[in-house]
Amino acid sequence: MEERNVASFVLSESTHTLILDTWEQQFPGLVAGFTLRTGGQSDAPFASQNMGLHVGDDPQRVTENRRLLCERINMPFDVWTCADQVHGKNVQQITRHHAGAGKDRLDDCIQATDGLHTEEHGILLASFYADCVPLYFFDPKSGAIGLAHAGWKGTVARIAKEMIEAFAKRYDSKAEELLVAIGPAIGGCCYEVDDRIIDQVKQTALSWMESVTPLASGKYLLDLPKLNRLVMTECGVPEEHIVSTDLCTSCHTDLFFSHRKEGGKTGRMASFIGWRK
Numbered sequence: 474m475e476e477r478n479v480a481s482f483v484l485s486e487s488t489h490t491l492i493l494d495t496w497e498q499q500f501p502g503l504v505a506g507f508t509l510r511t512g513g514q515s516d517a518p519f520a521s522q523n524m525g526l527h528v529g530d531d532p533q534r535v536t537e538n539r540r541l542l543c544e545r546i547n548m549p550f551d552v553w554t555c556a557d558q559v560h561g562k563n564v565q566q567i568t569r570h571h572a573g574a575g576k577d578r579l580d581d582c583i584q585a586t587d588g589l590h591t592e593e594h595g596i597l598l599a600s601f602y603a604d605c606v607p608l609y610f611f612d613p614k615s616g617a618i619g620l621a622h623a624g625w626k627g628t629v630a631r632i633a634k635e636m637i638e639a640f641a642k643r644y645d646s647k648a649e650e651l652l653v654a655i656g657p658a659i660g661g662c663c664y665e666v667d668d669r670i671i672d673q674v675k676q677t678a679l680s681w682m683e684s685v686t687p688l689a690s691g692k693y694l695l696d697l698p699k700l701n702r703l704v705m706t707e708c709g710v711p712e713e714h715i716v717s718t719d720l721c722t723s724c725h726t727d728l729f730f731s732h733r734k735e736g737g738k739t740g741r742m743a744s745f746i747g748w749r750k
């Protein structure tokens with residue numbers, strides 16, 4: 474198996490994923506990663522490992538892509554659990570009663586939710602991306618795990634803070650003990666935004682300026698992964714507990730789908746996390 478390190482994630486060509494290797498090695502039984510666009514069954518513009526049922530691809534191929542991933546990572550497809558993502562800040566606790574929600578149909582997804590978390594084993598949480606920021610949460614003490622989908626709207630709504638608060642409430646997790654990972658997203662190199670967005674970025678974190686590079690005439694480059702990192706450190710997550718790929722989806726369309734780079738007509742990668750039973 475050919476592998477290369479991408480800062481805490483390992484690119485696995487045999488499973489067509491980035492594996493969150495630092496966590497998997499340290500915590501046996503934990504499965505966490507992010508799919509590449511390669512290695513699936515879908516045709517252009519969804520070629521080839523499209524994980525999103527909501528983008529107009531053939532649903533049978535999407536389901537097959539998800540099944541294949543589960544085989545490759547050795548998790549049962551029946552426990553794939555995902556939500557209808559709406560760029561909001563709502564997060565939800567998942568139990569065995571929800572396991573399998575949305576695995577092969579849109580109409581039985583967890584409704585209108587961008588963050589999922591659980592303390593139960595034998596559930597695979599999944600969420601979908603093409604430029605937005607994938608956040609992974611893990612409390613080594615309780616074993617609770619979670620995923621949050623943070624595009625610019627979710628980021629400025631501080632879904633990262635919602636997750637940290639939900640972990641505190643449900644699993645008694647302390648922010649200073651949480652581990653967080655940030656997967657591939659559109660980077661500060663490529664994500665150009667205007668004042669409308671920057672006005673909200675200013676309300677998001679005290680040190681928001683670290684995530685913004687002004688360009689000419691009311692345009693800015695926004696580093697969304699960095700802005701999420703600032704939100705989380707301001708909530709008390711230690712900087713050294715946050716790992717990141719720093720891979721830009723728009724710069725690497727050989728590896729990733731990019732909504733912006735590909736003009737909106739493209740597939741979705743999946744972030745995933747679960748405990749093997």
Ligand SMILES: [Zn+2]
Pocket residue numbers: 659660661662663721722723724
């Ligand atoms: Zn870039």
